[in-house]
Amino acid sequence: xxxxPTSISYREACKQAIRDALRADPRCFVMGEDVGKYGGCYAxxxxxxxxxxxxxxxxxxxxENGFVGAGIGAALAGLRPIVEIMTCNFSLLALDxxxxxxxxxxxxxxxxxxxxxxxxxxxxxxxQLAAQHSHSLEGWYAHIPGLKVLAPGTVEDARHMLxxxxxxxxxxxxxxxxxLYNAESPLDPAVTAVDIEHAKLRRPGRDVSLITYGNxxxxxxxxxxxxxAEGIEAEVVDLRVLRPLDMGMIxxxxxxxxxxxxxxxxxxxxxxxxxxxxxxxxxxxxELDAPVRRICGREVPVPYAAHMxxxxxxxxxxxxxxxxxxVRPG
Amino acid sequence: MADFTMPALxxxxxxxxxxxxxxxxxxxxxxxxxxxxxxxxxGAIDVEIFLDGVIEQLAxxxxxxxxxxxxxxxxxxxxxxxxxxxxxxxxxRVSPAARRxxxxxxxxxxxxxxxxxxxxVTLADVERAAAARQAGAPAPARRGIDPAQxxxxxxxxxxxxKREIPHYYLGSSVxxxxxxxxxxxxxxxxxxxxxxxxxxxxxxATATALRQVPQLNGWYEDGAFRAGPGIHPGWAxxxxxxxxxxxxxxxxxxxxLAQLMDTLRDLVQRARIGGLRSSEMTDPTIxxxxxxxxGAESVFGVIYPPQVAIVGFGRMVPRPCAVDGGxxxxxxxxxxxxxxxxxxxxxxxxxxxxxxxxxxxxPETL
Numbered sequence: 022x023x024x025x026p027t028s029i030s031y032r033e034a035c036k037q038a039i040r041d042a043l044r045a046d047p048r049c050f051v052m053g054e055d056v057g058k059y060g061g062c063y064a065x066x067x068x069x070x071x072x073x074x075x076x077x078x079x080x081x082x083x084x085e086n087g088f089v090g091a092g093i094g095a096a097l098a099g100l101r102p103i104v105e106i107m108t109c110n111f112s113l114l115a116l117d118x119x120x121x122x123x124x125x126x127x128x129x130x131x132x133x134x135x136x137x138x139x140x141x142x143x144x145x146x147x148x149q150l151a152a153q154h155s156h157s158l159e160g161w162y163a164h165i166p167g168l169k170v171l172a173p174g175t176v177e178d179a180r181h182m183l184x185x186x187x188x189x190x191x192x193x194x195x196x197x198x199x200x201l202y203n204a205e206s207p208l209d210p211a212v213t214a215v216d217i218e219h220a221k222l223r224r225p226g227r228d229v230s231l232i233t234y235g236n237x238x239x240x241x242x243x244x245x246x247x248x249x250a251e252g253i254e255a256e257v258v259d260l261r262v263l264r265p266l267d268m269g270m271i272x273x274x275x276x277x278x279x280x281x282x283x284x285x286x287x288x289x290x291x292x293x294x295x296x297x298x299x300x301x302x303x304x305x306x307x308e309l310d311a312p313v314r315r316i317c318g319r320e321v322p323v324p325y326a327a328h329m330x331x332x333x334x335x336x337x338x339x340x341x342x343x344x345x346x347x348v349r350p351g
Numbered sequence: 352m353a354d355f356t357m358p359a360l361x362x363x364x365x366x367x368x369x370x371x372x373x374x375x376x377x378x379x380x381x382x383x384x385x386x387x388x389x390x391x392x393x394g395a396i397d398v399e400i401f402l403d404g405v406i407e408q409l410a411x412x413x414x415x416x417x418x419x420x421x422x423x424x425x426x427x428x429x430x431x432x433x434x435x436x437x438x439x440x441x442x443x444r445v446s447p448a449a450r451r452x453x454x455x456x457x458x459x460x461x462x463x464x465x466x467x468x469x470x471x472v473t474l475a476d477v478e479r480a481a482a483a484r485q486a487g488a489p490a491p492a493r494r495g496i497d498p499a500q501x502x503x504x505x506x507x508x509x510x511x512x513k514r515e516i517p518h519y520y521l522g523s524s525v526x527x528x529x530x531x532x533x534x535x536x537x538x539x540x541x542x543x544x545x546x547x548x549x550x551x552x553x554x555x556a557t558a559t560a561l562r563q564v565p566q567l568n569g570w571y572e573d574g575a576f577r578a579g580p581g582i583h584p585g586w587a588x589x590x591x592x593x594x595x596x597x598x599x600x601x602x603x604x605x606x607x608l609a610q611l612m613d614t615l616r617d618l619v620q621r622a623r624i625g626g627l628r629s630s631e632m633t634d635p636t637i638x639x640x641x642x643x644x645x646g647a648e649s650v651f652g653v654i655y656p657p658q659v660a661i662v663g664f665g666r667m668v669p670r671p672c673a674v675d676g677g678x679x680x681x682x683x684x685x686x687x688x689x690x691x692x693x694x695x696x697x698x699x700x701x702x703x704x705x706x707x708x709x710x711x712x713x714p715e716t717l
Contacts, residue, residue, distance in 0.1 A: 279446075279448050279474060306447045307447045307448060307450075307451045308447075308448055309446060309447050309448055310446040310447075310448040310449060310467065310473045310474045310475075311446055311467055311468045311471070311473070312468060312469075346468055347468050350466070350467060350468045350469070350470075
């Protein structure tokens with residue numbers, strides 16, 4: 022192995038993670054729409070059919086509830102399925118299996134049966150895929166006890182979260198952001214595993230905390246750079262795990278900076294950002310030196326037109342303005 | 352909407368100066384809460400409110416206001432706000448962190464200039480103000496008592512008393528042997544801070560006796576006697592530098608001796624440094640004065656209007672007494688009463704003194 026960090030894409034990182042899993046564990050297989058011959062709608066599984074064969078890379082009918090159910094059955098029977106759903110919009114067709122079976126079986130069997138299922142799905146907007154392929158529904162899934170919900174926002178997490186998810190006896194949902202697939206970043210060869218429990222401080226700062234995840238992470242890092250040029254030191258916290266939320270890390274950061282902007286591509290009302298705001302009000306009110314601010318997706322179906330899609334999503338200038346208004350009003 | 356007005360903190364008070372608000376508009380207040388500080392010739396008094404509700408408007412500070420002037424308007428239970436509350440208009444914007452820090456520093460954050468989002472006072476604003484205070488500007492201190500002003504106030508009240516109230520006086524000598532011995536035994540095995548002073552026995556005995564003679568516990572108002580709603584003797588406290596106040600010991604007949612001792616200690620301390628409450632100034636239903644160990648042998652008090660009586664205790668002295676046909680030296684205490692003849696006669700006054708005497712002969716029942 023090359024000891025120097027090599028730059029790879031988030032898509033490639035996802036693929037390497039799947040390849041590693043398939044090599045490491047014969048119980049592991051991939052199942053989903055167009056994952057085999059077509060190579061995955063975002064080309065994550067491209068080439069894996071040739072490498073591992075149709076038994077382990079299985080194309081399914083367009084029947085999300087059916088193949089997610091099959092995945093649950095396989096997991097119960099002792100396999101380690103990686104189920105791919107094209108976009109989280111389509112996962113709603115499988116919501117019954119995800120919520121009523123995957124999330125409940127361990128509970129309803131008194132812990133006798135675990136469901137070690139991993140479901141990967143694409144989430145988010147920014148590629149002009151319009152209102153049926155662009156939404157961020159990870160916040161909904163983060164509402165459900167019995168699930169773990171991951172949102173890799175870096176190449177490193179894309180590379181290593183899958184192994185941790187497969188090792189977990191609970192059903193784990195991984196939300197891969199469509200815009201991040203092409204993002205490239207060097208991978209530190211010294212890092213061979215990541216946890217799926219903690220948020221991570223991506224940039225320390227003293228003036229304001231930017232709490233975010235997924236594709237809003239690079240936007241927040243960009244905003245922090247712009248703010249630094251104005252002398253405002255923003256701290257960027259990458260949630261990484263949306264259920265369970267690492268509120269300890271969030272409260273620690275807010276207690277340090279005393280100001281917070283939560284950036285979430287999902288719709289504002291009833292969102293992860295709302296949950297974090299409520300938690301801060303409950304547990305960190307007296308640490309706050311300014312109102313909690315949220316930059317979220319506009320409450321519309323994500324538009325197709327590029328300029329409108331851009332306007333509907335959190336963007337760097339809006340994050341900068343919100344942070345600046347808290348630190349240096351007027 | 353109800354008005355909270357400048358209270359009459361004594362018969363002699365005509366105006367008071369509002370020096371501090373301890374609540375802000377929008378604050379919820381309950382009956383008995385201290386809401387303001389009013390400067391009178393008896394020093395700074397913590398004024399309580401006797402309404403339940405939400406403060407809507409406050410009078411400005413620093414003005415001399417006549418008794419009865421409206422100090423605040425209070426929205427009482429069931430009323431809705433006069434107008435839709437404008438965000439932030441009813442309450443100063445102070446960030447939670449700044450509010451907490453200001454509390455730690457004992458600083459009024461709401462009055463500071465705010466540099467934060469939407470003009471809110473931030474942690475930095477509080478720290479700046481604290482640093483400025485440290486640097487020199489002292490926190491507003493309570494003004495002490497002005498002896499000249501107090502002398503004037505006493506003069507006015509006593510002149511009115513002697514002008515209006517037809518006093519009659521009664522006196523008797525109380526044998527304090529039983530009370531002294533009981534007190535000695537009580538104090539013997541207690542640390543100093545739990546020991547009782549004889550004054551507490553005298554106060555409790557008076558309060559107990561007033562239950563039997565309620566006609567002397569109350570006020571003469573508008574040509575008639577009005578009985579007090581409880582037994583709240585005003586305890587006369589001489590102030591260093593001259594002057595005196597007699598704040599109420601509320602429900603003295605229901606308090607234990609130990610509680611009364613604590614109350615007296617607290618009252619004396621607050622009377623001297625300022626910080627008596629308005630109810631303590633307005634509620635006394637009678638005055639009790641005890642001259643103590645270094646005082647005169649007897650006292651003939653002047654009634655504090657509109658009260659109708661004052662009970663006095665002189666200095667305890669050993670005297671030869673006739674006991675069971677022989678002569679013994681026993682501690683004697685001169686007990687006196689000055690009472691308003693418009694309300695009672697000497698016969699009734701005598702009953703009060705006899706009841707006090709009886710109570711002191713039976714100290715363990717106090």
